[in-house]
Amino acid sequence: MAVSITSAFWLDLISANLLYIYFMVCIALYNLKGGVGKTATAINLAYLAAANGLKTVIWDLDPQGSSSFYLNVQPSIKNESRKLLSNEITLKEAVQDSAFENLWIVPSDMSARNADVVLDEMKQSKKKLKSLLSGLRNFDLVILDCPPGISLLHDNIFNAADWLLMPNIPTTLSIRSFETVLHYFKENELDAGKIKCFFSMVDHRKNLHHEVMQEFYRDKIFFKNYIPYLSDVEKMGTHQQPVFEYANSSYAAQCYRDLWQEIKKTCL
Numbered sequence: 001m002a003v004s005i006t007s008a009f010w011l012d013l014i015s016a017n018l019l020y021i022y023f024m025v026c027i028a029l030y031n032l033k034g035g036v037g038k039t040a041t042a043i044n045l046a047y048l049a050a051a052n053g054l055k056t057v058i059w060d061l062d063p064q065g066s067s068s069f070y071l072n073v074q075p076s077i078k079n080e081s082r083k084l085l086s087n088e089i090t091l092k093e094a095v096q097d098s099a100f101e102n103l104w105i106v107p108s109d110m111s112a113r114n115a116d117v118v119l120d121e122m123k124q125s126k127k128k129l130k131s132l133l134s135g136l137r138n139f140d141l142v143i144l145d146c147p148p149g150i151s152l153l154h155d156n157i158f159n160a161a162d163w164l165l166m167p168n169i170p171t172t173l174s175i176r177s178f179e180t181v182l183h184y185f186k187e188n189e190l191d192a193g194k195i196k197c198f199f200s201m202v203d204h205r206k207n208l209h210h211e212v213m214q215e216f217y218r219d220k221i222f223f224k225n226y227i228p229y230l231s232d233v234e235k236m237g238t239h240q241q242p243v244f245e246y247a248n249s250s251y252a253a254q255c256y257r258d259l260w261q262e263i264k265k266t267c268l
């Protein structure tokens with residue numbers, strides 16, 4: 001009798017597609033604030049995950065299309081980002097190869113700016129992204145490169161992602177937006193346990209950066225490893241590549257590797 005209950009349970013999971021979703025992990029690079037290193041981190045972590053053998057997709061949700069630019073991939077269909085959210089095309093049609101083994105991308109275009117309007121017209125408008133993600137269940141890891149802000153799209157991201165990875169520059173305003181996000185999670189009864197942070201663009205010459213970091217390291221929500229402000233990271237724009245491709249033995253590359261090791265232990 002116990003055997004038949006167990007098999008029925010697994011059959012239910014398979015028919016609801018839940019078994020597959022369970023094995024794919026989704027990490028969103030998110031911050032309310034812009035220009036804090038979300039895209040640089042999304043690209044470099046996705047590269048390291050793929051190099052570790054994880055079948056990885058980076059989904060560019062930002063109309064700026066920065067991660068699409070770094071991987072040199074453009075959408076193949078006009079207004080693809082909008083059509084993806086409105087079910088006119090499938091994720092399978094939107095996923096494209098990158099130049100790297102085990103790494104794929106869902107690129108974005110300017111039509112991604114309409115995400116909130118498209119989502120607002122749908123049933124279950126806060127859960128749409130989560131249901132779309134089931135189309136990527138054959139991958140091991142999905143990294144969402146998010147635009148800054150808090151909107152309906154972000155509610156979708158908060159529901160869909162297993163982890164929200166927030167880069168924070170250790171300055172007063174950056175920390176203020178981090179606290180605003182925590183407050184938003186509490187007010188909307190969202191799971192704040194999925195928020196993990198790391199310090200980004202750290203400038204060792206600035207006392208304020210040291211002071212803010214010491215204060216927030218007491219909070220386990222922050223990873224120990226951080227990314228300093230380094231010109232090798234800035235050069236990703238000119239090389240149009242992850243940092244490992246043109247500066248593999250640099251300090252910048254090592255910092256991303258150390259951060260990735262720490263993230264892997266917690267999130268995968």
Ligand SMILES: Nc1ncnc2c1ncn2[C@@H]1O[C@H](COP(=O)(O)OP(=O)(O)OP(=O)(O)O)[C@@H](O)[C@H]1O
Pocket residue numbers: 033034035036037038039040041062064066146147148200201202227228229230231233234235236237
């Ligand atoms: N650790 C770093 N050191 C130096 N420059 C950096 C670092 N991280 C990112 N940058 C640079 O800062 C700028 C913003 O970085 P990035 O695009 O990753 O931020 P973002 O949070 O994704 O921005 P947005 O909110 O506009 O999407 C870019 O020019 C990038 O090259």
Ligand SMILES: [Mg+2]
Pocket residue numbers: 038039040062066145146147
């Ligand atoms: Mg970005």
